[in-house]
Amino acid sequence: MNRTKINILLKAAAPDDNVLLKGWVRTRRDSKDFSFMEINDGSCLKNIQVIADSDLNNYEAVKKITTGSAVAVTGSLIESPGRGQKWEIKAQNVEIISIAPDSYPLQKKRHTDEFLRTIAHLRPRTNKYGAGFRIRSELSFAIHRFFKEKGFKYIHSPIITGSDCEGAGELFRVTTFDRGVPQSQEKQPGYTEDFFGAETYLTVSGQLAAEMFALALGDVYTFGPTFRAENSNTRRHVAEFWMVEPEMAFCDINGNMDLGEEMIKYLVACLLEECPEDIELFARFVDKKLMAVLDNIVKSDFVRIDYAEAIDILKKTKRKFEFPVKFGTDLQTEHERFLTEHYFKKPVIVINYPKTIKPFYMRLNDDDRTVAAMDVLVPGIGEIIGGSQREERFDVLQARMQATGVDPQNYWWYLDSRKYGTAPHSGFGLGFERLLMLVTGISNIRDVIPFPRTPGNIEF
RNA sequence: UCCCCAGUAGCUCAGUCGGCAGAGCGAGUGGCUGUUAACCACUAAGUCCGCGGUUCGAGUCCGUGCUGGGGAGCCA
Structure with missing residues (x-):
């Protein structure tokens, strides 16, 4: 089964009892007999809510899923009985692709732009x-x-x-010389020996x-x-x-x-x-x-x-x-x-x-x-x-x-x-x-x- | 490059007059619950940006460096 992206799932016109979604966990909340997961796959701003029931065979592992972890969920797209979202996924299987350790820097709260710049990769x-x-x-x-x-x-x-x-x-110089353009005794730049035979820059x-x-x-x-x-x-x-x-x-x-x-x-x-x-x-x-x-x-x-x-x-x-x-x-x-x-x-x-x-x-x-x-x-x-x-x-x-x-x-x-x-x-x-x-x-x-x-x- | 401001827990910040290092959030553990950045309790977590100085004593005052932000110049 191919995965369906969340922007498509959220636009569904009717329930679907067999879908596969893959994404990253934004937050997880436990309830008495099941766990709520908010999954985002980057296809759109919105998350999709996944209900992981306690009768899942790996439920103990599911309860340890952290913010930032990657998961693949197969299950049914159903109308959500809760408020706040039209659709949700009732999971039949939750595959844990990877668990993010608790050092994951992105928290479930607002960060400053200055901080996020220091983790531009995340x-x-x-x-x-x-x-x-x-x-x-x-x-x-x-x-x-x-x-x-x-x-x-x-x-x-x-x-x-x-x-x-x-x-x-000012221009950035482009050269193949290890330490920039060599200078001769007469202080003439040695561009003629460089890759292009002339001074070269980034545009x-x-x-x-x-x-x-x-x-x-x-x-x-x-x-x-x-x-x-x-x-x-x-x-x-x-x-x-x-x-x-x-x-x-x-x-x-x-x-x-x-x-x-x-x-x-x-x-x-x-x-x-x-x-x-x-x-x-x-x-x-x-x-x-x-x-x-x-x-x-x-x-x-x-x-x-x-x-x-x-x-x-x-x-x-x-x-x-x-x-x-x-x-x-x-x-x-x-x-x-x-x-x-x-x-x-x-x-x-x-x-x-x-x-x-x-x-x-x-x-x-x-x-x-x-x-x-x-x-x-x-x-x-x-x-x-x-x-x-x-x-x-x-x-x-x-x-x-x-x-x-x-x-x-x-x-x-x-x-x-x-x-x-x-x-x-x-x-x-x-x-x-x-x-x-x-x-x-x-x-x-x-x-x-x-x-x-x-x-x-x-x-x- | 110039001017101004800031740097304290993982993050956001408070720290009074120079006198024991703090909170919220996050994280961990436990509890509760169709929840919505859930909620309740507990726990751990610090090079107070670096260096130097003043002082009995510096997160706090002085000098200096570094980093970040805002503004200016240059420009898109």
Whole structure:
């Protein structure tokens, strides 16, 4: 007999006198002539209650089953006479697969996130983290579904790279040398003797690769791991995270904003539809305002304003900011959050930033002082999407590279795309973990990634 | 990297003015019970984060290091 997963059992329409379930014991309570066991197999948030009668031939062993133990139960799915659940299992046989010793760290009570981080290998067995990682899985598939429905092609951009892409953040070096790159007498790095014969890093973005493929396949996206060696220590940063990066040919900044807004709404609506129980756990125990936030995202139109307008709003408000507001400086976290959380109280897309604070590949506007950049800001998180229309004009791009200290020779292949059949195109990057934080209300990014990598932390 | 806060039983925490190390939960044992993070009783469980200092005496005060959290910067 094949095992039936608990999410299927709990959705049963009728009793079934012959089922097999396998899972882990969340709690066990003894009664006079039988024992109650709550079993969870990870297929859904809910446990199923098993009644183990004292006439089971191994009842003495069953009474020693502990929290965390693995069991296989054959029996009947019957309507529960007790309150609190519709269905339960009357066991005919309880096979004890393994007993968890009393050192099992997960107790039948709430633990702090900080403690659970120290047992990251066990935390998916808790309700909250199980729900979080089921949502992570659903959200991944929803992203692929969204792009597939819109006719995008999925591109696997390289993880090992020879270019530092947009010069975003510190890079992790990749080498086969035992102790890093050897230095010769003249202090010249010996990269030529290394595996690739050149300096090599872990990627910080798949954007440049995606651009090349957008100019061939039309609409494409990447969805994969990226790496930053920044010594960032905040609840919003990790060294290894996943990014979604769509790139569209023949698309300007407006089409880019449309896609970003449509995508976020689609993904939130999907989760509300497909993971209502898991989302509800977060709405009840993690963030009381979660449902209102998600509802707001799905129903309201995102505000679209110019960077210059944003600066005006920030200057006019009575609110005091730690950092001064003036045209030409980037918006600080406090500014972004003021705009989206207090002023507009919904997602905001800010466009047309000064060129001086944005990278070379963003398209120069006609005013010659701003670029067609866009940031999507959401309540609670701040910036969740950063993107732009790309500079498709060869001469302008080359000039912008030189102006920002990027050597065009290192990007000859990127410039080639502007030489041969160049066309307007746009794209953006969305931090997958930040999106997860938004939809779950989880406030620390380390809690939405299975084994988070942060400075000084690589235990698991 | 900078600023602020914290570190006491397996977990969550209290510990007053510097004077015998505590509670709840969890665990173990026993009892009771169609129970719902059950309930009742008993038992075990401590490098008070490390190092140094002040003091007759330090969980408590001082210095320093480490770890964790929050905020900032960098960014997604």
